[in-house]
Each structure stands twice: as C-alpha cells, then as structure tokens.
Amino acid sequence: MVFSEPVFMFMFLPVSLLIYYAVPFRFKNAVLFLTGLLFYSWGEPIYVLIMILSTLIDYLAGRTMYKFDSNEKARKAALIVSVIMNLSLLGVFKYSGMMIDTFNGVFGTSIINPNLPLPIGISFFTFQSMSYTIDLYRRNISVQKSFVKFAAFVTMFPQIVAGPIVRYDDISKELESRKIDFEAISNGISVFVCGLCKKVLIANSVGELWTNVKAMDYSALPAATAWLGIIAFTLQIYFDFSGYSDMAIGLGKMLGFNFPQNFDYPYNSKTVSEFWRRWHMTLGGWFKSYVYFPLGGSRNGKAKTIRNLLIVWALTGIWHGASWNFAIWGIYYGIILILEKFVFANVIKKPPDFVTRIYTLFMVVIGWVIFEISSPAAELGFVGSMFGSSGMLSDTNTLNILHNYLFTLIIAAVVATGHPLKLWKKISEKIRFSDALCVVGEAAGMAASIAYLVDATYNPFLYFNF
Amino acid sequence: MKTKVFRVILFFLVILIIPAFTLFGEKETVSYNENKTLAEFPKLTFDSWKNRSFMNGMADFFSDHFVLRESFIKAKNAIENAIGKNEINGVVEINGYLVQTFxxxxxxxxxxxxxxxxxxxxxxxxxxxxxxxxxxxxxxxxxxxxxxxxxxxxxxxxxxxxxxxxxxxxxxxxxxxxxxxxxxxxxxxxxxxxxxxxxxxxxxxxxxxxxxxxxxxxxxxxxxxxxxxxxxxxxxxxxxxxxxxxxxxxxxxxxxxxxxxxxxxxxxxxxxxxxxxxxxxxxxxxxxxxxxxxxxxxxxxxxxxxxxxxxxxxxxxxxxxxxxxxxxxxxxxxxxxxxxxxxxxxxxxxxxxxxxxxxxxxxxxxxxxxx
Known part of the structure; x- marks a missing residue:
C-alpha cells in the first residue's frame, strides 16, 4: 500500500487511527505492530513473513547481547548473525538477479536467474533494523526487551516502505512514552497534507512530462526538449521522495513520533557535498555511521579517505537499485566529492553563490541522467542531445510541452527553493488568522489531490475502437 | 489552538465521510461515461489475499464507487485547463466543439x-x-x-x-x-x-x-x-x-x-x-x-x-x-x-x-x- 492511494487514505488510515487513539497507551504499540503488518502485507502478502522473520532475528540478537553483556564474543556473534541475516536478505532478494546476470555475461555461463520479485521497502526495513543491533553492540542504546515495542519500531506503517530511515535511537524514548495531543495531530496533518500535494499535484504531473521525453528517440531529441525532460525528472524525484517523506513524518506526528528530517531544500546547495548533506539525509547519515566511520572515515590519510569515500558511494549508489547504472551514479558522486574535498576545496569558495549553485545543480542534473537511463550508451546519447547533438533547439513538440507544463515546472522550481515557505512564515507572523488561512490552503490542496487521485483511475471507454 | 482542533476535526471528517459514502452510499452498477460494469466488493478468501486479487479488487471498488467521482474529475479537468493543459484524454475544445487530436x-x-x-x-x-x-x-x-x-x-x-x-x-x-x-x-x-x-x-x-x-x-x-x-x-x-x-x-x-x-x-x-x-x-x-x-x-x-x-x-x-x-x-x-x-x-x-x-x-x- 502507498500513502497516495484511496484505499490507504480512506480505509486503512481512518480505521487504524481510530483504533490507535481509542486503545489505552499500553496497547498502542501492539496496534502499530498489527496495522503495520496489515499495511505491509497489503502489498506483500507472502513476503511479510520475511519481514517478520527479520524482525524476530534482530530482536533475539538484541536479547542475546543483553544476556551475555560481559561476554564480548557472544555479543559479537549476535551482531554478526543479525548483520549477515539482513545483508543476505538484501543479497538474495535485491541483488541476486543482477549478480547472476553479470556473472553469466562475464563468464558466458547460463546460471538460471530466479527473478525473485523485490519485497517492497526491503532496503529500508533491513537498514532500520540493523541500526538497532549495531548501536546496541556499540552500547549506544539499551536493549528493547519487549518484542511488541521492537516490532512496532520496525513495522510501523508510516516509515516501512519508503523511509525516512528511522534509527532505533531516534524513537526509542517515544516507544516507551509519547504525547499524543491535538497539537501533535494537527501539526502531523499539516505535514502530511503538504507531502500529499507535493507527491500528487507536482511530482506526478511533471513525472508525466519526463515519461514522455524518456520514451523518445534521443538521436532526434531537440536540446530544449531534453533539458525540459531532465529538469522535469529532477523536480519529480525531489517532490516524490520528499513528499513521501513528509507524509511519513506527518503520519508519525499523528501517532506521537518525531521522525528525523529527510530533505532540507537540497537544490539550494552550493556544493555537491552540501547537496548530499541535504538530500535523503537519513540514508547519508546511516552510511556515515555504519560504513564510513567504521572504515576509518577521513582520519587515516588521503589515500584511505579516498578509498573509504569510493566504497561508501558505490554502496550508496547500488542501494538505490540492483543495476550497474546506480553503481556508476554512486561512483560519479564519489569522484565529485573527492575532487571537491581534495582538489577544488579552495577554488569552490571563491565564485559568487549563483555560480556555485548552478555548478551544483548541473552536476546533480547530469547525475539524474545516469540514475534514470540505464544504459551508458543511451545516457551519452541523452547528454549529447542536451548539448544539441540532434542539431535542433526545439520543435513543435517542445512548444506543446511548454504549453502543458511550463506553469507546473515554474511552481515546482520555485517551491523547491523553499523561499515561498519562508516568505509565508514571515507574513504569517504579522497577520491575524494566518493559522486559519493555512487550514484553508491545506483543505484546498487536499481536495485537489483527491481530485487528481480519483482521475488517475478514470478510464473512459472508447467505443471508437470497437 | 482553536484552529488546530478545527484542522483535526476537518481532516477526520474528510477521511471518514468519504469512505462512509463510498461504502454505504447508493451505488450505480454500471458507469455511463466509461461504459463499463463497476467493480463489486471483493470477496476475502485465503487465495484472493495471497494472489492480491482482494487488494486489487478493493482498489477498483474504491475508485469505481468513489463518492462524487465525476465531480472530482471535472474539478481536476478545470484545474488542468487553467494551468495550460487543455488537452484532456486526447481531446481539445475548439470553437465550441470537442475535437479529437490526431x-x-x-x-x-x-x-x-x-x-x-x-x-x-x-x-x-x-x-x-x-x-x-x-x-x-x-x-x-x-x-x-x-x-x-x-x-x-x-x-x-x-x-x-x-x-x-x-x-x-x-x-x-x-x-x-x-x-x-x-x-x-x-x-x-x-x-x-x-x-x-x-x-x-x-x-x-x-x-x-x-x-x-x-x-x-x-x-x-x-x-x-x-x-x-x-x-x-x-x-x-x-x-x-x-x-x-x-x-x-x-x-x-x-x-x-x-x-x-x-x-x-x-x-x-x-x-x-x-x-x-x-x-x-x-x-x-x-x-x-x-x-x-x-x-x-x-x-x-x-x-x-x-x-x-x-x-x-x-x-x-x-x-x-x-x-x-x-x-x-x-x-x-x-x-x-x-x-x-x-x-x-x-x-x-x-x-x-x-x-x-x-x-x-x-x-x-x-x-x-x-x-
């Protein structure tokens, strides 16, 4: 189930929330666990068993570490079991197909690819649950003795399928006790509705434009169309992903949890390094804590730092999907970050802000080409057409795109800077009823989102073709 | 604070009234404009759960019978028209005529x-x-x-x-x-x-x-x-x-x-x-x-x-x-x-x-x- 579908918003959500609010506090975590299972199994009726198994093993690993508190070997063994189990789940369900295909391609073998379907959200819940056993091993957190509370942490519906990657440490206190009042619920609703609008009204709309352009023949693609297409994708992925994170954060607030922020206007960044501190922050944080620092981070000289950065970025890339272009995409960022850190560290501070912003955006946009187009040859073809290899600047189709999408693109680009929100905050301090205006705006946004969601399934019958 | 309470009430009214009318309101069995039989409420069985036909059936049921469905679609079309996307399902309005694009x-x-x-x-x-x-x-x-x-x-x-x-x-x-x-x-x-x-x-x-x-x-x-x-x-x-x-x-x-x-x-x-x-x-x-x-x-x-x-x-x-x-x-x-x-x-x-x-x-x- 995803948040932006009618069955979630108008069946699952009201029922879950009503039960959750109605039961006494000591049952609330159990409700979270059970509704989370229902939510997950709605999309994965079979694989839900894998998720339960993974949760159970990590829970038991935690208990084992607690029981053998003074026996470092036993603690280490429990950690290793947990990490290997989680990574094997990822290995088998996410990467086995890609590995087998690559192996067959390189060695000319014909090992049968089982083509296992990818369990939804596996990259998120395995990472979340590993954060618990690793932090416990490091003695950063204390053990969770209650299975229900631990299971509620892993399975709670707001964050299970698409993040943010909530670490156990982030919400361990709230699992024990949390305040659920009108204030929290009301704030949660605001954040949820904003996220819904970002996803449904902006991301879906500009996404349509990119879908059209992506399917075109790149050798005959006018430069302006190529740029419009990839800019549309740049906006789509931001609004989709951050919209979804906002919905998760909002739902978390409605349940009494404060999830970590996941996006901080990344397209405003002045360097690529800064971009990655503001984009999908919980993933970057996870890799930093559990891969980069354990490898030694930047403390052991230039050569090792470069090695560590490349490892982290190759992994970050491949985390996004089982395909080599994601690895290339990750290494692309690894190299840029290394250059920014060691070669251009001083140069990059000199030019005025707008220059470094354009530089950053340009690098990010090229990154999205690698991310979205899976074959390197097609990527080069697309980048080529962005720089006029087709010999055309625009055609009537470009005109069509501009007419249909220019307004949405401009709104999206302006909203993505975060300035409208800042401006609104300033204004709202000075005027009365600004809260009420917010409610009106949110209500309008929600109504429009519902209209767009309903229309997504409108399928007029064309007796024309019969 | 009053606004916050109002927001919460409004939100819950929306997410409760819509399913109430969708589930219990009077239902058509066929759609005039889409010329199709509308989905019936799916039966929950072990198989229909396992092969997801229950989930898909719910999604179909919900979208087919969504309360005020056509009004929402008209609202969406009006918004799209206002922002420049005036071609709807391959049809544009020209001189008072609906014209299919080729x-x-x-x-x-x-x-x-x-x-x-x-x-x-x-x-x-x-x-x-x-x-x-x-x-x-x-x-x-x-x-x-x-x-x-x-x-x-x-x-x-x-x-x-x-x-x-x-x-x-x-x-x-x-x-x-x-x-x-x-x-x-x-x-x-x-x-x-x-x-x-x-x-x-x-x-x-x-x-x-x-x-x-x-x-x-x-x-x-x-x-x-x-x-x-x-x-x-x-x-x-x-x-x-x-x-x-x-x-x-x-x-x-x-x-x-x-x-x-x-x-x-x-x-x-x-x-x-x-x-x-x-x-x-x-x-x-x-x-x-x-x-x-x-x-x-x-x-x-x-x-x-x-x-x-x-x-x-x-x-x-x-x-x-x-x-x-x-x-x-x-x-x-x-x-x-x-x-x-x-x-x-x-x-x-x-x-x-x-x-x-x-x-x-x-x-x-x-x-x-x-x-």
Missing part, C-alpha cells in the same frame, strides 16, 4: 492495412474497389488549431494512403464535408448525417447512381440531447448537446444480423440510452446485410467499414438491392472468410482517418474471399 501515426500499421486491401483487390480484379477515408473534425478545424498542439495533418495522411493503393479508386470527400455548418457532432467523434449526405452525393458520380435530393427525404430530428464519446472523455459541460437528424423515405428495407431480421435501419431504443449514435443500424455488427426489396437492379455492394458508415448506409441502400457490411473490428477470422467479394459489383472501404490509422484488425480484410 498524431503519432503508425505508418507500419497503415502500410500493413493497405497491403491487405491491395491483396483483396488482386484476388478480385473484376470488382470495383473504392477507398474512402473520412477526415475527422480536426481537419475541418485545422486553421483554428493552435500550433502548440503539434498535431499531424489528416489530409497528408490521406494522401499517404492514396499513394499506396493499387487499382483501387481513391475517394476524398473532405472538402464536401467541410461545406456543412454542422459537419461533426460537438460532443462525439462521429460525423453528422449532413456530412454523410454530402459524401453520399459525391459518391453518386463515382458509383454511377443518381443521388436523391434532400427534398425527396423527410428529415427528422430524433434527439437533441446527445452527449457522445468526446463528452465522456472530458466531462466538459460547457459544450452544447448535439442533435441527431435522420432522413427517411418510404422505401422498405430489411436489416439482417445473424439470424435476426429487422424492418428498419433505425433503432429508436438507443435514443433513450447514452450511446445514441447506435440509432443508426443499432450499432456495429460483425457482418450484416441490408436489402432493398423495392429495387430490381440486382446491384450489390460490400462495405468494409467502421462506425462512420452507419449513418451513410441508409442513403446508399436506396440504390443497391443488397449491401453487406463487414466490420473487421467485430469479425473473427472464420466469419470474415464466409464473405466473397467477387459476388459484389462495388466494394467500398469506409473508415475515419483516426480509426483507420490505428486499426489492428483491418488486416483481416485480406481473408475476405475472391474468385
């Missing part, structure tokens, strides 16, 4: 279709073949269509098709149709009876019959509240409803569809339904036969057609003892083989341009028999 021509398919027709002609060298593609409303409004819509030219497409024909006479009635004030329905993709009459007159000179004057018919407006396919696609309420006109004579016809024989080419029943264009011939049939008992010339015509033919056939039937209509979209391979083109004096291929350019079933034509 683009992304599949030339391979067209080549295949025309090759099939050429083969049929080869098998029947003694029969006269006529190919009459009908341009749709877009061609009539070509000067009013904004450039940004980036549509393809139907006239050019027609010339392309004509260039591929072997020993088949090309008939282009675009200009004749354009002379009518009301050439196409405002809310439907079909041509009007007026346009069909113009095409019929033009065909007279080519097929050697003397077309009847309009004065020889009694004209009747059979409905004034026709909202057709293009309305269904856009739910655009600003467009005036259409009227359908029929031209009658006293000639008696029989229409044979499978084993059923009807004594009229017009079906009043459809005038109270949504699909009012089916007033002509009762809609599309795979194969049907029209006989004019009062004629003794023995002339026979075969029409390979789509729904555009349905309103011109009553005119043509005045001049042929027998007309057989073959609609490849509704024919099986075995059915179409029972037709033999060599038994006819004339073979007319009548499709609208947009339909013909995307017609996957036209290749069946090749299997119509010959000598």
């Amino acid at each position: 683009r992304d021509i599949n030339y391979n398919l067209t080549d295949r279709n025309i090759a099939a027709l050429n083969k049929l002609k080869e098998k029947n060298p003694d029969t006269n073949f006529y190919f009459m593609p009908i341009a749709t409303a877009q061609e009539i409004f070509r000067n009013d269509i904004p450039r940004y819509l980036d549509v393809d030219s139907e006239a050019e497409y027609i010339s392309y098709c004509f260039g591929k024909l072997n020993n088949i006479e090309a008939v282009d009635v675009t200009d004749k149709i354009a002379e009518n004030n009301y050439a196409f329905y405002r809310t439907d993709h079909h041509w009007t009876t007026e346009s069909a009459y113009s095409a019929y007159r033009a065909l007279g000179g080519i097929l050697n019959f003397i077309p009847l004057e309009k004065t020889e018919f009694t004209s009747e407006t059979v409905t004034e509240d026709f909202k057709g396919t293009l309305y269904s696609k856009t739910l655009n309420e600003n467009i005036e409803s259409d009227s359908i006109t029929a031209y009658h004579t006293n000639t008696e016809f029989t229409l044979t569809v499978k084993d059923e024989i009807y004594n009229s080419l017009y079906f009043d029943d459809f005038l109270t339904k949504k699909d009012k264009y089916s007033y002509f011939l009762g809609g599309n049939h795979g194969i049907c036969k029209i006989e004019n008992k009062s004629l003794e010339n023995g002339k026979k015509m075969l029409i390979i057609k789509d729904s555009y033919a349905n309103c011109i056939v009553p005119f043509l039937a005045e001049h042929y003892s027998e007309i057989t209509l073959v609609d490849p979209r509704y024919c099986s391979h075995t059915q179409i083989k029972t037709v033999n083109a060599s038994e006819y004096d004339d073979v007319l291929v009548l499709f609208n341009v947009s339909g013909f350019s995307s017609e996957q079933n036209f290749v069946l034509t090749e299997f119509i028999g010959g000598k």
Whole structure:
C-alpha cells in the first residue's frame, strides 16, 4: 500500500487511527505492530513473513547481547548473525538477479536467474533494523526487551516502505512514552497534507512530462526538449521522495513520533557535498555511521579517505537499485566529492553563490541522467542531445510541452527553493488568522489531490475502437 | 489552538465521510461515461489475499464507487485547463466543439492495412474497389488549431494512403464535408448525417447512381440531447448537446444480423440510452446485410467499414438491392472468410482517418474471399 492511494487514505488510515487513539497507551504499540503488518502485507502478502522473520532475528540478537553483556564474543556473534541475516536478505532478494546476470555475461555461463520479485521497502526495513543491533553492540542504546515495542519500531506503517530511515535511537524514548495531543495531530496533518500535494499535484504531473521525453528517440531529441525532460525528472524525484517523506513524518506526528528530517531544500546547495548533506539525509547519515566511520572515515590519510569515500558511494549508489547504472551514479558522486574535498576545496569558495549553485545543480542534473537511463550508451546519447547533438533547439513538440507544463515546472522550481515557505512564515507572523488561512490552503490542496487521485483511475471507454 | 482542533476535526471528517459514502452510499452498477460494469466488493478468501486479487479488487471498488467521482474529475479537468493543459484524454475544445487530436501515426500499421486491401483487390480484379477515408473534425478545424498542439495533418495522411493503393479508386470527400455548418457532432467523434449526405452525393458520380435530393427525404430530428464519446472523455459541460437528424423515405428495407431480421435501419431504443449514435443500424455488427426489396437492379455492394458508415448506409441502400457490411473490428477470422467479394459489383472501404490509422484488425480484410 502507498500513502497516495484511496484505499490507504480512506480505509486503512481512518480505521487504524481510530483504533490507535481509542486503545489505552499500553496497547498502542501492539496496534502499530498489527496495522503495520496489515499495511505491509497489503502489498506483500507472502513476503511479510520475511519481514517478520527479520524482525524476530534482530530482536533475539538484541536479547542475546543483553544476556551475555560481559561476554564480548557472544555479543559479537549476535551482531554478526543479525548483520549477515539482513545483508543476505538484501543479497538474495535485491541483488541476486543482477549478480547472476553479470556473472553469466562475464563468464558466458547460463546460471538460471530466479527473478525473485523485490519485497517492497526491503532496503529500508533491513537498514532500520540493523541500526538497532549495531548501536546496541556499540552500547549506544539499551536493549528493547519487549518484542511488541521492537516490532512496532520496525513495522510501523508510516516509515516501512519508503523511509525516512528511522534509527532505533531516534524513537526509542517515544516507544516507551509519547504525547499524543491535538497539537501533535494537527501539526502531523499539516505535514502530511503538504507531502500529499507535493507527491500528487507536482511530482506526478511533471513525472508525466519526463515519461514522455524518456520514451523518445534521443538521436532526434531537440536540446530544449531534453533539458525540459531532465529538469522535469529532477523536480519529480525531489517532490516524490520528499513528499513521501513528509507524509511519513506527518503520519508519525499523528501517532506521537518525531521522525528525523529527510530533505532540507537540497537544490539550494552550493556544493555537491552540501547537496548530499541535504538530500535523503537519513540514508547519508546511516552510511556515515555504519560504513564510513567504521572504515576509518577521513582520519587515516588521503589515500584511505579516498578509498573509504569510493566504497561508501558505490554502496550508496547500488542501494538505490540492483543495476550497474546506480553503481556508476554512486561512483560519479564519489569522484565529485573527492575532487571537491581534495582538489577544488579552495577554488569552490571563491565564485559568487549563483555560480556555485548552478555548478551544483548541473552536476546533480547530469547525475539524474545516469540514475534514470540505464544504459551508458543511451545516457551519452541523452547528454549529447542536451548539448544539441540532434542539431535542433526545439520543435513543435517542445512548444506543446511548454504549453502543458511550463506553469507546473515554474511552481515546482520555485517551491523547491523553499523561499515561498519562508516568505509565508514571515507574513504569517504579522497577520491575524494566518493559522486559519493555512487550514484553508491545506483543505484546498487536499481536495485537489483527491481530485487528481480519483482521475488517475478514470478510464473512459472508447467505443471508437470497437 | 482553536484552529488546530478545527484542522483535526476537518481532516477526520474528510477521511471518514468519504469512505462512509463510498461504502454505504447508493451505488450505480454500471458507469455511463466509461461504459463499463463497476467493480463489486471483493470477496476475502485465503487465495484472493495471497494472489492480491482482494487488494486489487478493493482498489477498483474504491475508485469505481468513489463518492462524487465525476465531480472530482471535472474539478481536476478545470484545474488542468487553467494551468495550460487543455488537452484532456486526447481531446481539445475548439470553437465550441470537442475535437479529437490526431498524431503519432503508425505508418507500419497503415502500410500493413493497405497491403491487405491491395491483396483483396488482386484476388478480385473484376470488382470495383473504392477507398474512402473520412477526415475527422480536426481537419475541418485545422486553421483554428493552435500550433502548440503539434498535431499531424489528416489530409497528408490521406494522401499517404492514396499513394499506396493499387487499382483501387481513391475517394476524398473532405472538402464536401467541410461545406456543412454542422459537419461533426460537438460532443462525439462521429460525423453528422449532413456530412454523410454530402459524401453520399459525391459518391453518386463515382458509383454511377443518381443521388436523391434532400427534398425527396423527410428529415427528422430524433434527439437533441446527445452527449457522445468526446463528452465522456472530458466531462466538459460547457459544450452544447448535439442533435441527431435522420432522413427517411418510404422505401422498405430489411436489416439482417445473424439470424435476426429487422424492418428498419433505425433503432429508436438507443435514443433513450447514452450511446445514441447506435440509432443508426443499432450499432456495429460483425457482418450484416441490408436489402432493398423495392429495387430490381440486382446491384450489390460490400462495405468494409467502421462506425462512420452507419449513418451513410441508409442513403446508399436506396440504390443497391443488397449491401453487406463487414466490420473487421467485430469479425473473427472464420466469419470474415464466409464473405466473397467477387459476388459484389462495388466494394467500398469506409473508415475515419483516426480509426483507420490505428486499426489492428483491418488486416483481416485480406481473408475476405475472391474468385
């Protein structure tokens, strides 16, 4: 189930929330666990068993570490079991197909690819649950003795399928006790509705434009169309992903949890390094804590730092999907970050802000080409057409795109800077009823989102073709 | 704080009222505009859970019966229109008409279709073949269509098709149709009876019959509240409803569809339904036969057609003892083989341009028999 579908918003959500609010506090975590299972199994009726198994093993690993508190070997063994189990789940369900295909391609073998379907959200819940056993091993957190509370942490519906990657440490206190009042619920609703609008009204709309352009023949693609297409994708992925994170954060607030922020206007960044501190922050944080620092981070000289950065970025890339272009995409960022850190560290501070912003955006946009187009040859073809290899600047189709999408693109680009929100905050301090205006705006946004969601399934019958 | 409480109440009202009305409100079982049976509430069983048909069924049920569904869609279309996306499901509004856009021509398919027709002609060298593609409303409004819509030219497409024909006479009635004030329905993709009459007159000179004057018919407006396919696609309420006109004579016809024989080419029943264009011939049939008992010339015509033919056939039937209509979209391979083109004096291929350019079933034509 995803948040932006009618069955979630108008069946699952009201029922879950009503039960959750109605039961006494000591049952609330159990409700979270059970509704989370229902939510997950709605999309994965079979694989839900894998998720339960993974949760159970990590829970038991935690208990084992607690029981053998003074026996470092036993603690280490429990950690290793947990990490290997989680990574094997990822290995088998996410990467086995890609590995087998690559192996067959390189060695000319014909090992049968089982083509296992990818369990939804596996990259998120395995990472979340590993954060618990690793932090416990490091003695950063204390053990969770209650299975229900631990299971509620892993399975709670707001964050299970698409993040943010909530670490156990982030919400361990709230699992024990949390305040659920009108204030929290009301704030949660605001954040949820904003996220819904970002996803449904902006991301879906500009996404349509990119879908059209992506399917075109790149050798005959006018430069302006190529740029419009990839800019549309740049906006789509931001609004989709951050919209979804906002919905998760909002739902978390409605349940009494404060999830970590996941996006901080990344397209405003002045360097690529800064971009990655503001984009999908919980993933970057996870890799930093559990891969980069354990490898030694930047403390052991230039050569090792470069090695560590490349490892982290190759992994970050491949985390996004089982395909080599994601690895290339990750290494692309690894190299840029290394250059920014060691070669251009001083140069990059000199030019005025707008220059470094354009530089950053340009690098990010090229990154999205690698991310979205899976074959390197097609990527080069697309980048080529962005720089006029087709010999055309625009055609009537470009005109069509501009007419249909220019307004949405401009709104999206302006909203993505975060300035409208800042401006609104300033204004709202000075005027009365600004809260009420917010409610009106949110209500309008929600109504429009519902209209767009309903229309997504409108399928007029064309007796024309019969 | 009051606002916060209000926000919470409002949000919960929305997420409770919508499912309440959707689940327990009065429900339609069929959708008029989408012309489909609406989903029923799915049954929960172990299998339907395991193979997700329950989940998919719930999603279908919810979207099909969503409270105020069409109003929400109209609201969305209004927003889209306001921000510049004025083409809805491939339909634009031009001069008070809903017009279907024509683009992304599949030339391979067209080549295949025309090759099939050429083969049929080869098998029947003694029969006269006529190919009459009908341009749709877009061609009539070509000067009013904004450039940004980036549509393809139907006239050019027609010339392309004509260039591929072997020993088949090309008939282009675009200009004749354009002379009518009301050439196409405002809310439907079909041509009007007026346009069909113009095409019929033009065909007279080519097929050697003397077309009847309009004065020889009694004209009747059979409905004034026709909202057709293009309305269904856009739910655009600003467009005036259409009227359908029929031209009658006293000639008696029989229409044979499978084993059923009807004594009229017009079906009043459809005038109270949504699909009012089916007033002509009762809609599309795979194969049907029209006989004019009062004629003794023995002339026979075969029409390979789509729904555009349905309103011109009553005119043509005045001049042929027998007309057989073959609609490849509704024919099986075995059915179409029972037709033999060599038994006819004339073979007319009548499709609208947009339909013909995307017609996957036209290749069946090749299997119509010959000598």
